[in-house]
Amino acid sequence: MKLKVCELFAGVGGFRLGLEKAGGYEVVWSNQWEPSTKTQHASQVYAARFGSQNHSNTDIEQVATDEIPNHDLLVGGFPCQDYSVATTLKNSKGLLGKKGVLWWSIHRILSEKKKKPKYLILENVDRLLKSPSSQRGRDFAIMLKSLSDLDYVIEWRVINAAEYGMPQRRRRVFIIGIHKSSALYSKYMNEKPEDILLRKSVLANSFPVQKVALNLSSFLLDDSVLSVSENFNKYKKLSPFLNSGICIKGIVTTGKTTPNYGGSAKMLSEILENGVIPNDYFISDVDLPKWEYLKGGKKEVRKTKEGYKYNYSEGSMVFPDALDKPSRTIITGEGGKSPSRFKHVVQTKKGMRRLTPVELERLNMFPDNHTKLEGISDTKRAFFMGNALVVGVVERIADSLLEEIVV
Incomplete structure (x- = not known):
């Protein structure tokens, strides 16, 4: 039986392509909405390639949670924004995400779903670990605390696709969530953080790292999301979050990992x-x-x-x-x-x-002409690829998740 997937902030379908290449996944609902443009070009491409059934082209903030079918895995490359929180006027214990911040749409779905998705795969630019500049790491700390409060173990890794043989130097942070309702949750709970980061996790298995001392640091997040928002890492110049880490019941353990890859590498010349x-x-x-x-x-x-x-x-x-190196970031x-x-x-x-648009698609490991559609310019196609993720990264994570579930 395939894992049922909800794909948010779907763009032109990079997550879906990676999941379908891995096999074992079925997207049961997807959403793509671009607030800054009248014509929804990315959604048009998505529907043309995967069909319009169960695809939503509505602002996710306007979609009721009960309109979204139950699913095993939620995925999405959500925008990097200011995730600060505030108390509601009616209830001082209630929390509101800053208006228009799409992270809180994910949080709302996870909070309101009675049957919570067992797994999360989220993607963002790596500056998420350091933002905002006035309070380094606060936004990521808010994410970790709010997911931890929803009974997820969270693992993250900054992955540069080119360091694992892929044709583009594209650095992004990938975030894995494992809910306590999953059998995989107990595996994480029973391992030492260092072992999780080095070899016994979804990300460690999909993107191996060198088995060296990580010089780990650990700290406990404040007892409320609001407190994290107001106080985390105040007046400090550096974020405490390094390129790899794990958060279990509000306890963060983080360290710097180094890729361990000895395979072939794809060069810019090979995609022309x-x-x-x-x-x-x-x-x-x-x-x-x-x-x-x-x-x-x-x-x-x-x-x-x-x-x-x-x-x-x-x-x-x-x-x-x-031409004899992987390309720069699109x-x-x-x-x-x-x-x-x-x-x-x-x-x-x-x-x-x-x-060309095809060459840009190849750098993100999309099929040739995936974004070619009547009425969509080459400039827009290039824009899509600037926003997209590297499909091969998702495929490897998806393969690893399936293996971890089966084992």
Whole structure:
């Protein structure tokens, strides 16, 4: 029997692709809503590839929990925002997430579901472990405390896909939740934190690390989410959360792990298309100096709108991009012809050019032309990939979760 999955913040379906590649999972409900655009392009792609049945294109904050079917696994790449909390006016013990913060939609679903999902796989940018700058690590601490209060053991790891042979240097934090109703919960409860992080967990099995002393640190989160929000790590410059960790009953244990991978690595050159590339992707002689300036190092005096002069400096970037290494991280502004410091540029026999939508899909390990749909521009397709996750990472985590459940 397959695990039933609820996919939130689905985008164009990266989580679903990884789960389906692993096998053993069935998405029974999905949601994708983009508040800043009238036309819901990502949802259109998702529905075109996976079907519109059981797919919701409604603001998740407006979806009642009882409209979401029961599921075994909840997944989602939720936005990184300010997760601060406040007491309600009617009830000083009640908590409200900051309005418009989508983490609290996940929390609300988990809180209100009588049959809670046994497993969670969540993904975010790694700065989540350090935000906000005024109170380093507070947002992640709020997440850990609120999930712990809902009887989840939480494991996390910052994973750079390229360090495990994948074609893009994309660093993201992956968060695994195991509910006490799952048989897997007792496995976590009965192991030492160091053993969990090194070898006896979903993430340790899917992304092995070197078996060295981790120099672990441990601390207890405050007794309420509100207290965590107001007091966690106040006046300190560094976040206490390192790239790996575990939270069990509010006790956090964290350390720095180092990848242990000896397999093959995929290079940028291996994902390039062999066919005819449209001329629009090639950089003209007229535009080349603009690209060289933006990619180059700078030490110059600049002026604000108010006329204030200041010294500006930045280092140079490799230009064009190295073909014998995994690519740099794709960002949402990857598309379009305009010169940019951050867009990828490769040298080919015909000249220097930008990456095509298919090549960007390959860097995230999506099927070719997954995002190709009538009415959706190449620039929008590039935007999708800037927001997407690396499918191969999800597939390996999904494989490991199934193995842990079976064992």
